[in-house]
Amino acid sequence: MSTSASLQKLSPHCRAYLQPPWGWCVNNAGVVVGSDRTLLIDTTATIDRTRAMRAELHAAGIGDPRYIVNTHFHGDHTFGNCVFDTAEVIGTSTTAREAGDAGLALCGLWPAVDWGEITLVAPSILVEDRLGMDLGGVEVELFDVGPAHTSSDLVVWVPRERVLFTGDVAWNGVTPFALMGSVDGSLAALQRLLELDPAVVVPGHGDVGGLEVLEQTRRYLLWCRDLAFEGRREGMSPLQVAQRAWSEGTVPELSEAERLVANLFRVYAELDGVPTGGRIDIREPFSQMSVLSGAPPLSHA
Numbered sequence: 001m002s003t004s005a006s007l008q009k010l011s012p013h014c015r016a017y018l019q020p021p022w023g024w025c026v027n028n029a030g031v032v033v034g035s036d037r038t039l040l041i042d043t044t045a046t047i048d049r050t051r052a053m054r055a056e057l058h059a060a061g062i063g064d065p066r067y068i069v070n071t072h073f074h075g076d077h078t079f080g081n082c083v084f085d086t087a088e089v090i091g092t093s094t095t096a097r098e099a100g101d102a103g104l105a106l107c108g109l110w111p112a113v114d115w116g117e118i119t120l121v122a123p124s125i126l127v128e129d130r131l132g133m134d135l136g137g138v139e140v141e142l143f144d145v146g147p148a149h150t151s152s153d154l155v156v157w158v159p160r161e162r163v164l165f166t167g168d169v170a171w172n173g174v175t176p177f178a179l180m181g182s183v184d185g186s187l188a189a190l191q192r193l194l195e196l197d198p199a200v201v202v203p204g205h206g207d208v209g210g211l212e213v214l215e216q217t218r219r220y221l222l223w224c225r226d227l228a229f230e231g232r233r234e235g236m237s238p239l240q241v242a243q244r245a246w247s248e249g250t251v252p253e254l255s256e257a258e259r260l261v262a263n264l265f266r267v268y269a270e271l272d273g274v275p276t277g278g279r280i281d282i283r284e285p286f287s288q289m290s291v292l293s294g295a296p297p298l299s300h301a
């Protein structure tokens with residue numbers, strides 16, 4: 001693990017924990033500090049990374065969180081839950097189920113990563129659709145905008161300070177990834193988030209920004225959807241469509257560009273009748289990402 005992670009103050013009660021240069025399984029987390037309770041938004045992929053985050057929080061005078069929100073089930077956002085053994089974990093019932101189904105499978109994708117001794121801690125406070133919380137002088141709203149990045153995606157909105165923590169519904173400088181959710185669903189979710197008119201957007205991966213983070217994600221997904229429609233009309237496979245865009249140099253300059261083939265795969269699946277955000281076999285698109293870029297996706301977690 002090498003990390004240049006840092007805690008960044010966003011507003012009187014909100015901070016982001018950023019882990020540049022991001023990449024596969026290297027995410028952002030967030031913190032909302034109330035007068036009597038602290039809410040942590042996601043943890044990190046490994047025990048060492050989460051311990052480093054905890055040390056940064058303590059150095060900033062922030063104690064262990066009373067609550068952790070898991071925005072979705074992916075291990076880079078949830079595996080560190082067990083480091084905070086006094087926190088209660090909040091998530092949707094779908095996220096709780098999907099975290100249980102996925103288990104530690106993510107570790108098998110990147111065996112070279114030092115994940116540490118992870119004990120899975122699933123959400124025990126279950127949110128259906130929406131939850132309002134008062135952390136003591138600061139109100140927070142959680143709502144499920146999925147299916148988007150996965151079949152269920154909680155975002156955290158601090159209305160008084162207009163700070164929005166999107167989880168992996170939005171990305172900055174990093175390729176969006178909707179294989180386990182929905183491109184159409186993501187576009188609908190982004191529309192809802194744009195209507196909140198946030199001043200600060202903390203994406204799941206990539207730097208903090210404003211509305212342009214939501215716009216950038218939306219622009220990419222619209223491009224991707226158009227590309228899928230066009231390729232499908234021409235009888236091409238998702239891999240062929242991605243390879244053509246790759247060779248023509250039209251793929252947006254975002255990191256982890258190989259995700260294109262997986263996103264196209266998702267659009268095709270839904271055009272073929274899979275319900276929005278419905279579960280699909282992800283093995284083939286995962287291996288096609290390696291074909292597209294010429295190497296297996298690399299994680300620096």
Ligand SMILES: [Zn+2]
Pocket residue numbers: 072074149168
């Ligand atoms: Zn994710």
